Amino acid sequence: MSFLYEILAADNISPEDVEKEIGIIKQYLEELPQKALNLGVRILLAVVFLFIGVSLIKIIRRIVKKSLKRAGADVGVVQFLDSFIKVGLYIILGFMVAGGFGLDAASVVAVVGSAGVAVGLALQGSLSNFAGGVLILLLKPFKVGDYIKEDSQGNEGTVTEIQMFYTKLLTFDGKTVVLPNGTLANTSLVNVTAANFRRLDVTVGISYDSDIKKAKAVLTRLINENPLVLPDKDKVVVVDDLADSSVVLAVKCHVKTEDYWTLRGELLENIKLCFDEEGIMIPYPQLDVHMEKE
Numbered sequence: 094m095s096f097l098y099e100i101l102a103a104d105n106i107s108p109e110d111v112e113k114e115i116g117i118i119k120q121y122l123e124e125l126p127q128k129a130l131n132l133g134v135r136i137l138l139a140v141v142f143l144f145i146g147v148s149l150i151k152i153i154r155r156i157v158k159k160s161l162k163r164a165g166a167d168v169g170v171v172q173f174l175d176s177f178i179k180v181g182l183y184i185i186l187g188f189m190v191a192g193g194f195g196l197d198a199a200s201v202v203a204v205v206g207s208a209g210v211a212v213g214l215a216l217q218g219s220l221s222n223f224a225g226g227v228l229i230l231l232l233k234p235f236k237v238g239d240y241i242k243e244d245s246q247g248n249e250g251t252v253t254e255i256q257m258f259y260t261k262l263l264t265f266d267g268k269t270v271v272l273p274n275g276t277l278a279n280t281s282l283v284n285v286t287a288a289n290f291r292r293l294d295v296t297v298g299i300s301y302d303s304d305i306k307k308a309k310a311v312l313t314r315l316i317n318e319n320p321l322v323l324p325d326k327d328k329v330v331v332v333d334d335l336a337d338s339s340v341v342l343a344v345k346c347h348v349k350t351e352d353y354w355t356l357r358g359e360l361l362e363n364i365k366l367c368f369d370e371e372g373i374m375i376p377y378p379q380l381d382v383h384m385e386k387e
Contacts (some may be wrong), residue, residue, distance in 0.1 A: 139190050146186040154178055168237035169255035170189045170230055176257035222258040224276030229255060234277075243282040248272060286350045290323060293348050295360050298339030300374040305332065308342060311367050316346045319363075321356040323347040339376045 154175055161171045235241050235252055241262070242249035248270050250262030260277055262270040278321035287289070299308050312330045316322050325349035344364075348356045368375055 150182045172255050198280045221275035222273045225274030228278045240285040241282050245280040276332045290347050291350050291353050293346055296341055298341045300376045303373045308373050312344050315363050
């Protein structure tokens with residue numbers, strides 16, 4: 094310690110103050126191993142507490158989801174509440190872990206409260222999405238499993254998840270589209286599968302030389318014989334348009350929502366096959382050129 098005496102003496106510090114300063118340094122060095130040990134124990138306990146907390150959160154979420162499903166809650170409600178509980182419990186766990194290191198949760202809340210305006214502006218989009226999610230669950234413009242088309246960006250697909258801030262759609266080609274709940278709650282959309290049945294409209298053109306009545310009879314027979322067509326709903330075959338190169342016939346019938354695409358594919362295939370058998374021509378666009386002799 095002689096070098097400390099020399100350094101402090103060089104600064105014209107009295108011997109009493111020198112002794113005091115050296116005593117403080119010696120006490121710090123003596124307590125350092127114990128403080129390091131205490132810090133290491135705190136870190137270890139924090140890791141263990143964090144592991145236990147994460148496991149408990151998973152258990153709580155699992156219990157809540159099972160309870161909601163047992164109560165018959167909608168899938169979207171289950172997903173939304175699960176997302177909300179997850180975020181809330183992880184925030185509480187973070188405060189509890191930080192409290193183990195001497196961080197006062199009340200002080201943190203006070204600081205956040207004093208900075209409420211800035212936090213509110215920063216989280217404005219998230220709060221809007223959260224409110225949108227609540228509106229979606231309350232008003233139920235769609236639910237998990239519905240096929241929707243939203244008008245803002247033209248996205249469409251089957252709803253797979255309704256989370257706290259976002260809704261996920263699965264497209265026909267297997268892509269996942271993530272949409273903010275705020276956007277979905279504040280834009281017009283079409284719920285394609287909301288009803289148990291849909292009307293199927295299929296149009297087909299025949300040449301002007303073909304027999305219209307014969308073609309209508311073929312189309313009527315096809316929809317009457319197909320078991321997927323709902324027999325108690327309206328079924329019509331009409332002339333829809335007199336186009337430039339064809340007479341357009343429209344087939345209109347109703348089908349269960351889940352059978353829509355199956356019936357559409359079957360009708361189009363059977364129409365082509367039956368028209369070929371009956372000699373009814375489906376024309377393709379063509380251009381007639383007339384040459385004038387000079």
